[in-house]
Ligand SMILES: O=C[C@H](O)[C@H](O)COP(=O)(O)O
């Protein structure tokens with residue numbers, strides 16, 4: 001049976017559906033979705049199942065999850081340099097965490113599919129011109145002209161090909177020698193003057209010596225030569241996700257094959273909405289963002305809908321409370337889930353609850369707020385006796401200036417020249433490493 005015949009996969013079409021472009025009557029809609037449906041999957045169900053097993057280890061407190069990448073990927077940034085900088089930064093963060101906390105780290109990029117963005121407003125006004133808001137390059141373009149802002153379904157096909165190219169390079173890097181732990185010092189090249197880089201250099205030197213010592217003793221670690229790396233994105237655009245859903249020939253079950261892990265955003269996680277219904281029917285490990293308005297009963301109902309069989313690794317709650325709320329709003333959720341006996345993975349997203357507008361108009365976040373929300377997340381879990389299982393950040397491997405602060409202090413004056421994100425601000429390379437050191441310290445306390 002193909003996905004077209006599988007029962008229930010189209011039930012979402014009759015449910016309240018938020019944050020979608022109005023493009024069903026576009027002349028290219030049918031051909032674009034047909035082309036996607038005929039294309040090969042981007043990931044295989046076996047890999048997705050393996051990730052679920054890894055996340056089951058996280059749920060048990062035996063591993064840690066690192067999720068990071070752009071707020072919104074762009075087609076233009078599908079280049080070897082940009083992809084390698086991101087992968088390298090995530091690998092460096094993972095080294096800091098693995099070495100600091102002596103735990104395996106599950107590595108996952110907001111990559112190879114993070115092209116759709118939910119927006120607060122459907123329309124954007126500049127001066128006396130009002131146009132549809134930018135919703136990510138899978139829907140429309142960023143340039144503020146009527147032609148570019150009109151949603152174009154052909155962009156879904158372009159996003160598929162860009163995701164395929166990204167995933168292909170990620171697989172080459174992580175399987176083909178680039179991620180070899182014996183190159184741990186190489187990943188820091190060009191980044192040496194900052195305290196975070198100096199700290200990293202020290203860890204890398206220690207790992208290098210340990211590996212060389214073991215090699216001299218005749219031990220060869222095949223597993224150091226490659227690493228698992230998974231692709232994740234927000235499953236926002238259901239036309240795209242539906243067209244890339246396939247029935248796994250081994251199990252006869254549906255999988256979203258646009259990425260290994262998909263999450264439901266804060267704005268689309270309504271219990272009776274289309275997103276929760278659709279994702280409840282596929283077998284991938286799922287995330288759900290939980291903001292400060294989440295009640296304990298909503299969290300429990302989400303578990304019932306998305307993980308009715310309490311399958312280890314199936315469900316990850318990505319909490320984005322904001323630093324002002326995390327210590328007050330997170331405990332009731334964590335306690336209710338703990339007391340229900342459900343085993344979800346708890347991840348902190350210290351970015352989305354801390355967005356502010358700078359005096360010069362840019363959306364930004366204070367690095368101190370990001371760090372403080374991470375500390376609050378760990379405090380709450382320590383008090384509840386639960387496991388803080390991961391961190392989810394908007395970051396890049398590039399030297400951008402989008403978030404304020406960090407040890408190489410970034411202030412608003414840097415934004416005009418070095419702000420590149422099309423939607424929300426990301427941590428740059430140094431800030432990402434600094435955050436990894438903080439998380440490693442916090443994790444050491446609980447493991
Ligand atoms: O990344 C998250 C959302 O897409 C983003 O915060 C929405 O931003 P907006 O409030 O500018 O629409």
Ligand SMILES: C=C(OP(=O)(O)O)C(=O)O
Pocket residue numbers: 071118234264265266267289320352
């Ligand atoms: C939109 C996002 O987050 P949230 O749903 O938490 O606002 C995101 O992570 O890109």
